[in-house]
Amino acid sequence: MPSDAPSHDRRVFVKAGLFGLGSALFASLAGGIRFFFPKVLFEPSSVFTAGMPGDYRAGEVSERFRESNRVWIIRTPEGALYAIEANCTHLGCTPQWFADERKFKCPCHGTNFNVAGEVLAGPAPVPLYRVSIRLDSRGRLQIDKRVKENRPDKWDAPPFVLKDSGGRA
């Protein structure tokens, strides 16, 4: 073997060096992407307590937590409680509740929803989401926005509806 031919050792060294450099670049890229995902958020919590069940009258759509948590708490004339997320399923604006028409209307593109959250008119493709509503150990309403459901055949069961809360209020 001529002495001026590239040695095997040098190739191995260069390959290992390139592999190391590539790994370092890949790791910095991954770290650079991770940088843009904050670990701490200064946003309202997804889980919050919403007072006692007795605070809500039959047939009422309560706007008490719309501003702070984007949730309406609704008691049906039969006494069941459910919570709707005030987040339009079209493109995420906050609909408004019109008590005289018994409708939620979105100001951005005009979708109308009925009090159950079902689409009456406009571009939204699916009903509004209902979120988890339970009683905590002290009998207060606890809303969990991480658990949500917008299929009418699924939302009439716990935790998306609270049927026997009236007696405890």
Add this chain to the structure above:
Amino acid sequence: MVRHGLPDSDRSRIMVILHNVFLHIHPPKLHPSGLRIRHTFCLGGITFFLFLILTVTGVLLMFYYVPDAGRAYEDMKDLAFVVPFGRLIRNLHRWAGHAMVVTVIFHMARVFYSGAYRPPREFNWVVGVMLLVLTLLLSYTGYLLPWDQLAFWAVTVGTNMGAATPVVGHNGPFAILQIDNDVRFALIGGTEIGQNALLRFYVLHCILLPLVVVALMAVHFWRIRKDGGLSRPL
């Protein structure tokens, strides 16, 4: 001219132009068809001129505007009612921004209809498409900064479209990510439009996107010369 005094011959006069970084963007030789205004309508030049206006007025606005969710709207109102010439500067920025989107599109239409995207200029068309996208992104990120109802909900709607991206958006087809780790979360730095989104859009609008645009514009202008100057009738 500053260093050598006034030029006193044709040769020194042309040298003043050729040796100046700002003036040498214009080539020393030009085909007569390139001088006809109806050949290009100077649409690319108008776009660049608007970009210069936007840079100057944007820097001026940055002296008074703070991207803080608590005072951004008030600063915008102060620019309109309190700051001397503030309303003029802000409206110059606003209208130049709108106009730049329009002139970029007209520029592209002119290039398309005169066949100037064809070889050897096909790569410059690619650079131009990137510049179009960056112009739209600059326009979109600037949209949020007044922090009024229109800005807030328009950007809510726009970023929710991002959440509908396939695979990497939490609301899109084949979604594999959640609302707190998808592509929209990385863009707005939260699950809803808030302080993080305002600051991110401000940095993108004032620093990152303009830097990329300037780099690509340098390539874009340089390629015109390298590809044989303005296209002309065969």
